[in-house]
Amino acid sequence: QKEVEQDPGPLSVPEGAIVSLNCTYSNSAFQYFMWYRQYSRKGPELLMYTYSSGNKEDGRFTAQVDKSSKYISLFIRDSQPSDSATYLCAMSAGESGGGADGLTFGKGTHLIIQP
Amino acid sequence: DAGVTQSPTHLIKTRGQQVTLRCSPKSGHDTVSWYQQALGQGPQFIFQYYEEEERQRGNFPDRFSGHQFPNYSSELNVNALLLGDSALYLCASSLGWAGEETQYFGPGTRLLVL
Numbered sequence: 001q002k003e004v005e006q007d008p009g010p011l012s013v014p015e016g017a018i019v020s021l022n023c024t025y026s027n028s029a030f031q032y033f034m035w036y037r038q039y040s041r042k043g044p045e046l047l048m049y050t051y052s053s054g055n056k057e058d059g060r061f062t063a064q065v066d067k068s069s070k071y072i073s074l075f076i077r078d079s080q081p082s083d084s085a086t087y088l089c090a091m092s093a094g095e096s097g098g099g100a101d102g103l104t105f106g107k108g109t110h111l112i113i114q115p
Numbered sequence: 116d117a118g119v120t121q122s123p124t125h126l127i128k129t130r131g132q133q134v135t136l137r138c139s140p141k142s143g144h145d146t147v148s149w150y151q152q153a154l155g156q157g158p159q160f161i162f163q164y165y166e167e168e169e170r171q172r173g174n175f176p177d178r179f180s181g182h183q184f185p186n187y188s189s190e191l192n193v194n195a196l197l198l199g200d201s202a203l204y205l206c207a208s209s210l211g212w213a214g215e216e217t218q219y220f221g222p223g224t225r226l227l228v229l
Contacts, residue, residue: 004157006157008155032215034217036220041203041225042222042223043119043205043220043221043222043223044158044205044220045220046217046218046219046220049217051215088157088158090157092215094215102148102150102160102161102162102163102171102173103148103150103158103160103207103218104160105157105158105159106157107155107156107157108156108157
């Protein structure tokens, strides 16, 4: 079992729809959770950063973390064709969680917003 | 304010050769991490440098080595290249290394091994 599971898609939705992207993980030490957006042949761009459980909203984006279920989500409201990209979830235990190491990523979900 | 920069953007090598990739961190950042991203996969952590020392290392062989300079820039070296080393190599910078800091990524270097 991989540490972080993410459906690779592709996920195709019409413009204006609400998009839901998800990851599950197995390491209970993870406490820092991130979502990155990656356009084709580019580096990942940080969208959302969340510590521990709860919700965080930034414009059209909402990140949710449920540590009891080991499940994180990213919601995109009023989706636009420019949102078409690969969305990567990433997480870290941090030094206080016993692992001051690099980020552990999911495989990424390829999202297509149809005009 | 310049973000993370990497050079070169593309590179073609043959099996058995050696390669050096370069990274300049975002202004004010002191920690550099390197990741390998194979096609269709998420990035995998190679190692992290802070204060010119390797702090953490992922599950990569010793053929992968690195260096950090006093100005915080970094190099990734890969020896005895294999076909499987073909990937996008990403550099990320952060302020600090405790694992809770936000990491900002560069555009990557695309390496093709023939």
